[in-house]
Amino acid sequence: MRLRPGVTFTSVDEAAVLLDERTGRYLQLNATATLVLRSLLAGGDPAGAAGDLARAHPAAAPTAEADVAAFLAQLREAGLVEEEQR
Template sequence: MALRFGDKVSTAATDYGTVLLDERNGQYWELNPTAGLIVTTLLAGGDEAAAADALIAEFDIDRTRAEQDVATLVGELRASGLAA
């Protein structure tokens, strides 16, 4: 499922990864390059499998680890209320 941020969440690419700003409370999230790639893939309409594929292609990790990383990040973003 594609990731959608609430309308009060802004994203910005940085030299290190991606920054998210929750405009409701002013909280920043700094995502490392791995998390940034996951978010970019999901925001572009890819599903979690596509995000795992992107991690495998970019970073030398196995599928199990990639799928765990995607699931963990998506879970945290949804639990925080940043994403649906």
């Protein structure tokens, strides 16, 4: 997965902001969403991102896979990410 061209990722402390230059809209990410997005952008898959989330926040382990799937669906629906061609 990668950010769609025209989407800028900017870290702000532990959190981040995504800017869709096409629409001018911002998406603020909390520290948890930032951790998941970084894992995915580094070439990880949703299961790996869920594992990273569970390791960083053990209390989130029971819902980590569903949380990652929901977050990824939001990113796709907003047109902020695309699948990399292999």
